[in-house]
Amino acid sequence: MHWTRLAAIAVLGVAAAIPATPAGAVPGPPPAGASALAYPTGNAWVSPTSWKGDCSYGRTFTFTGQISVLFTPETVRYRWIHSDNTQEPERQLYFGLGQTVKSVVGTSRTGHTAGTHAAAIEILSPVRTTSNWAAYSVQCTNTPR
Numbered sequence: 001m002h003w004t005r006l007a008a009i010a011v012l013g014v015a016a017a018i019p020a021t022p023a024g025a026v027p028g029p030p031p032a033g034a035s036a037l038a039y040p041t042g043n044a045w046v047s048p049t050s051w052k053g054d055c056s057y058g059r060t061f062t063f064t065g066q067i068s069v070l071f072t073p074e075t076v077r078y079r080w081i082h083s084d085n086t087q088e089p090e091r092q093l094y095f096g097l098g099q100t101v102k103s104v105v106g107t108s109r110t111g112h113t114a115g116t117h118a119a120a121i122e123i124l125s126p127v128r129t130t131s132n133w134a135a136y137s138v139q140c141t142n143t144p145r
Contacts, residue, residue, distance in 0.1 A: 042078065044133070049136050055111075055138065058138075061109050067101075068101045069095050079121075
């Protein structure tokens with residue numbers, strides 16, 4: 001097989017050039033021994049990242065995530081996990097041929113407890129891995145009931 005192009009990739013801050021799939025070819029499954037860090041990956045963000053106020057009412061924190069794959073077509077099963085050891089129901093995304101990045105409309109939580117809290121995307125398949133933790137802090141100006 002003759003490769004004519006290079007495709008640039010970046011995984012967790014490490015950039016590399018790999019042979020691109022020749023025009024018209026259908027990408028296959030990941031090579032044997034492919035790194036779980038590279039296949040697939042997730043990134044998570046939270047807004048706002050901090051809040052100070054009356055914890056009787058709390059503040060809603062919105063989590064957004066992005067899942068990327070290197071090989072398509074692919075179905076990814078994932079869920080949101082939280083630093084308080086709770087988890088959201090499992091969800092799934094389908095990546096069509098050539099579609100390698102999808103934004104995930106995340107989840108939200110209302111913060112009533114002072115401290116630092118976080119959520120991450122746990123990818124369940126095709127390879128199990130966890131995204132970065134998106135952290136937020138709550139500072140109460142009162143003693144919640």
